[in-house]
Amino acid sequence: MATIKLFYDTRKPKKDGTYPLRLKLFHQKKARYIFLNLCFKPNEWIKEDNQVKSSFPNSTRVNVTIRKHLSDASLVLLENENILDDIDVDELQRMITIRLFGENKTIQKKEYFFVFTESIIKDLIRAKRIGSATSYKTTLNSFRAFLNEKDILLMKIDHKFLTDYETHCLNKGMKINAIGVYLRTLRAIINRAIDEDILLHTKYPFRKFSIKSEKTEKRAITREQLKKVLDLKLKKGTSHWHAKNYFTFMFNMRGMNFIDVAYLTMKNIQGDRLVYKRIKTGKIYNIKLTTKAQEIIKHYTNGKKTNSNEYVFPIMPKPIDNIEKERERYIDKRQYFNQYLKDIAEKCEIDVNLTSYVTRHTWASLAKFAGISHAIIGESLGHSDLKTTETYLANFGNDTLDDANEIIVS
Template sequence: MASVKVKFRPSTIEGKEGTIYYQIIQNRVIRQLKTDYRIFTDEWNEAGSCIIVGSSRRSNLLLSLQERMEWDLKRLDMIIRQLDNRKAGYTADDIVASFQSNKEGQSLFNFMQGIIARLKQMGKIRTAENYSCTLKSFMQFRGDRDILLSEIDSDLMQLYEAYLHGKGAVRNTSSFYMRILRAVYNRALEKELMEQRNPFRHVYTGVDKTVKRAVPLSAIKRMKSLDLSLQPNLEFARDMFLFSFYTRGMSFIDMAHLKKKDLQNGFLSYRRRKTGQQLVVRWEKCMQEIVGKYPEDSLSPYILPVLKYPFKDTHKHYRSVMSGINRNLKEIARLADISVPLSMYCARHSWASAAKGKNIPISVISEGMGHDSEATTQIYLALLDNSVVDKANAQILKGL
């Protein structure tokens, strides 16, 4: 059986990146398979034949390259096993040709991991997470057995859908995974990696309307009035929920990344990380009261004490903090006699519901964010004079 080794070739020019390549050996014949993965000499572990990710500012890039490398090796292993199973002779050149071919040996796992790596490099971390979650689920369904793109068909997708429902997933969850897999499949079609087989025609890829996760103003008042001074973790979770509500349902990821420079002349200006839309919110007294409760870190660029500074992997830390807040909000809901399973996302729904209850025009609220797509709501909001939205927010905050 052929063997594969990972090698690193330093640059002949001092201070420049070297190149990672694969050494393929079959019947004592050695061939090299080049990659476009470039790193510096001190980022390579020769003994372990792996990248040193570390905690440098390039850590995200290095981690992405390491993941791509691991998937390349899995793909090479799959190609070698397929060639072995044919019970016919093959050479190291055959392995290289199969790997480089756009039509042979291209597996779903490898192709999808490549997409995930590119999304990370483009800074689309949230989308990359969704793709990673889908890939992990599909790998569990397959028992970690990879599959060629050309082997994806309607029967397989129906089996996967049945598997998800058997694990307790609702239709919206299975549809979420299916839509991501469909996007991956369509990208492979664009690259002409296989022929169209319409594998998603018999599975559900729509979006069912779900129960709204809003809580009424009366419940938010009860949350606000809770004495949590002896339970700082609960108090912090409650404050983050209220800050989101005060700022027109700002998403937690945007809250976490708010910087001090974003607050100027009584207005908070930020760009949504999900859509890229620029939003401006008038700074109210209740917002300042929350910020003022927590000691200011002069070294930190952030307004809220969510992300530690300096912190190398801010995204991982943000996810960890959000998870803790959502757990604590469940306890707050119990203390405040709130039946809705409380989370940070509820603040967004709650603001929209409160606005609707205050008879704010539908053009301002877009039916309490009740559209099938949040993007539709954002289109409505983007067309409005921002002062109209600020007045709406002021009316809501007066009710507390």
């Protein structure tokens, strides 16, 4: 038996603090939700009466609209009661949606792929998540090229669209993992559209589509190769000398990310510990400074005020208000750093691609061979596994992690 009722969905608030009102359809042991284009704050909604308070603007008209939606939806069930067993829940949801809003309801701009993605990018920039915004921009540009700059409705993105895009990219000579990055970003866009009631979850195109991936080039280096880098003698004060210092510091701090090193401030140094928020994830790290890390920091902090916002390392100039320009400046610095590391690898006569990512992977690799618990280091450092690894790390006390780090860097 099919049922329909009003459902004030308080599971996830919208940005303005309101929650959506939906119709909840239950049929053949499955539930579906129909968004009514109505959202209210908790203090505006009377749960017991399923209506807005009289103080709500145009409350009488709004409540009449709500009752009409419920009545029209119930009428669809009544009109089809003799054949309901032959109609699946998704088709019934479609029938009710058409009855409420019409077959040709007005399409909103945000229902278009390009427009919606651009709105996400703006949100990310406002949140100062420039790295993520850049990733979304790159993805959007790829799909713009695929679609010849012609925007499409999000609902038109289906399984065939995904396979056609994948084939298009392969024919252009793109690597499997690069295609996977764009497709995973698209999947995040689709999921957000569903969360914001812009797209029905029945239109989710990834249900039977698998995003392919290939094993990437090993980023970790051996302990012998690492020793050559750490022992390399360079002229003090040169760019390569500084780059080696940053590399050594990163390794000693559990494979710290270069962006976090670049923006490290004096207030992050708290006694013999380093306490900072990772820029990529927002996670707080509290790491004991190893003897070598303290030695490096001492060179750069002479004359600087403790507990200040001064940068520890001379990597980035003073920050500017334009966060996109600031991101560009950081990328330039990272490129220089990677070039210096490449030069260092040549000087050490080691045939490896020495980059800013190497310290993190090497730290994990050496930890594994040192017999450190897999619960601490994880099985690998791919993006998905990295998230799992950091979840494990969060469950251990600082003493345990400090001891593990001492074993690895010694």
